[in-house]
Amino acid sequence: MKKTPTFIFFLSAMFLHVALCKAQVNLTLRQTIDSALRRNLQLKRSQVNQKIASAVVLQSRYNLLPTLTANPQLSFNWGRTLDVSTYNYVNQRVFLTNGTLGSQVTLFQGGVLRNQILQNKILLEAENSALKRNEYELTIAAMTAFFQILASEELLNAAREQVRLAKLNVEKMQRNFDLGNKTSTDIAQIRAQQANTESDQASIENQLEVSILNLRQLINIDEDTLILKKPDVNKIKDLWMHMDTSELIDKSIKLNPSIQEANYQKRAAYVGVQVAKSSYYPTLILYGQVGTNYSNARTLTSGYRIVGFDTIGITATSNEPVLSPSLIPVTKKYRLTNQLKDNFYQAAGLTLQIPIVNHFTARINVKKAQLAYYDAVLANEIVVSNFKKVFKQALADLKSARKKLAAAVANVTESKQVLFASDKRYQIGLLNALDYETAVSNFNRAQFQEIQARYDLIFKQKLIEFYIGEQLDF
Numbered sequence: 001m002k003k004t005p006t007f008i009f010f011l012s013a014m015f016l017h018v019a020l021c022k023a024q025v026n027l028t029l030r031q032t033i034d035s036a037l038r039r040n041l042q043l044k045r046s047q048v049n050q051k052i053a054s055a056v057v058l059q060s061r062y063n064l065l066p067t068l069t070a071n072p073q074l075s076f077n078w079g080r081t082l083d084v085s086t087y088n089y090v091n092q093r094v095f096l097t098n099g100t101l102g103s104q105v106t107l108f109q110g111g112v113l114r115n116q117i118l119q120n121k122i123l124l125e126a127e128n129s130a131l132k133r134n135e136y137e138l139t140i141a142a143m144t145a146f147f148q149i150l151a152s153e154e155l156l157n158a159a160r161e162q163v164r165l166a167k168l169n170v171e172k173m174q175r176n177f178d179l180g181n182k183t184s185t186d187i188a189q190i191r192a193q194q195a196n197t198e199s200d201q202a203s204i205e206n207q208l209e210v211s212i213l214n215l216r217q218l219i220n221i222d223e224d225t226l227i228l229k230k231p232d233v234n235k236i237k238d239l240w241m242h243m244d245t246s247e248l249i250d251k252s253i254k255l256n257p258s259i260q261e262a263n264y265q266k267r268a269a270y271v272g273v274q275v276a277k278s279s280y281y282p283t284l285i286l287y288g289q290v291g292t293n294y295s296n297a298r299t300l301t302s303g304y305r306i307v308g309f310d311t312i313g314i315t316a317t318s319n320e321p322v323l324s325p326s327l328i329p330v331t332k333k334y335r336l337t338n339q340l341k342d343n344f345y346q347a348a349g350l351t352l353q354i355p356i357v358n359h360f361t362a363r364i365n366v367k368k369a370q371l372a373y374y375d376a377v378l379a380n381e382i383v384v385s386n387f388k389k390v391f392k393q394a395l396a397d398l399k400s401a402r403k404k405l406a407a408a409v410a411n412v413t414e415s416k417q418v419l420f421a422s423d424k425r426y427q428i429g430l431l432n433a434l435d436y437e438t439a440v441s442n443f444n445r446a447q448f449q450e451i452q453a454r455y456d457l458i459f460k461q462k463l464i465e466f467y468i469g470e471q472l473d474f
Contacts, residue, residue, distance in 0.1 A: 039220040053127035066105035098293035110278030126264035132257035145215040151455035152208035159201040166194035189433035269376035276369035279362035299331035408450040
């Protein structure tokens with residue numbers, strides 16, 4: 001019985017450990033991107049649009065097939081009614097039924113069906129490129145959030161260390177103040193420095209939380225803890241730096257899905273002009289139809305019955321009457337199956353529709369299609385031009401990031417030396433509190449700038465590698 005609490009404690013600890021493990025997600029840069037591409041909800045919507053475009057292509061192919069339509073009809077009629085089985089009017093209650101089965105196929109329509117298939121196939125490729133574009137943009141967004149989190153975490157560590165040192169300085173200053181070695185202004189200045197470091201820490205914590213929220217939304221993960229693998233800066237090499245700038249631009253343009261999408265849109269617009277021009281041509285349709293009908297008012301004549309004789313004339317010599325029997329038909333019920341069989345008919349033919357005047361609709365549609373193609377050409381050129389600008393700017397930003405990191409590293413080294421000397425002078429009373437706070441603030445700021453410059457350089461280098469199709473990993 002005494003072992004029961006220990007056993008319960010062991011189980012509780014084990015379950016707590018499992019729960020904590022489940023709440024942690026360890027991600028490298030490649031895993032972060034893959035998770036975003038696999039789980040992002042916006043990307044799933046793009047995949048739905050791709051499937052819709054695929055269904056449109058399938059429908060345009062099916063449009064080449066003949067149509068088959070059945071038209072059954074059933075009615076009860078009272079009063080004067082046209083009997084469709086005899087095309088005679090009757091004045092009685094009639095039960096009518098008829099049905100047709102028709103089919104038609106377009107033999108010629110100016111090539112519109114073939115061009116629509118071609119256009120929809122190109123639009124499907126454009127939709128595929130749109131999906132790749134969304135994956136492209138999502139990759140950049142995930143990479144941006146990834147490095148923002150890493151930078152914020154390192155900034156937060158530096159900020160916490162600065163807060164810890166600021167508290168130690170306040171405690172040291174308080175002891176000196178109690179001994180009468182420092183003034184109240186000195187201790188107020190140090191406490192202000194502590195407040196500044198704590199404010200920096202709060203700002204960085206908020207920045208980190210926002211970056212984590214952004215990444216969670218991108219990868220659609222609700223776990224409480226995201227653990228990101230930090231890059232090994234020494235393993236990051238500029239393997240592509242031997243390439244010429246124009247060579248890099250050409251390579252990145254071929255891989256950019258936005259440019260591919262714009263190119264497909266341009267090709268689809270060109271085919272759209274051919275689709276519009278098809279309305280200038282006549283349409284030739286082959287059709288066929290079978291049908292039958294039934295009426296309960298229709299009877300079947302089985303013979304005739306003599307009910308008397310009618311005088312139809314007299315002889316010329318003897319004036320004797322010439323008689324003719326008066327006949328009335330003998331009818332019987334015309335069965336449904338017999339009527340449907342006897343009334344069965346078939347038809348086949350060709351229909352030619354020749355456009356002559358239609359409010360100039362065809363001409364206007366061709367003009368609109370030509371303008372749409374011209375607009376697509378301009379849009380393609382704009383996309384290419386914008387990306388060239390973005391890529392060149394990225395190269396310039398990378399060069400600038402290298403210089404900024406070198407300057408930031410040098411600034412940290414110099415600021416650290418200045419702070420070390422200032423601390424010694426401050427301890428022996430050769431430096432006032434304001435100058436000492438300035439030295440501390442400069443060193444803290446230099447640390448932050450070095451961290452930001454380092455991750456900014458890594459991000460910009462990885463961005464260039466992504467543009468030219470290199471593997472994104474550490």
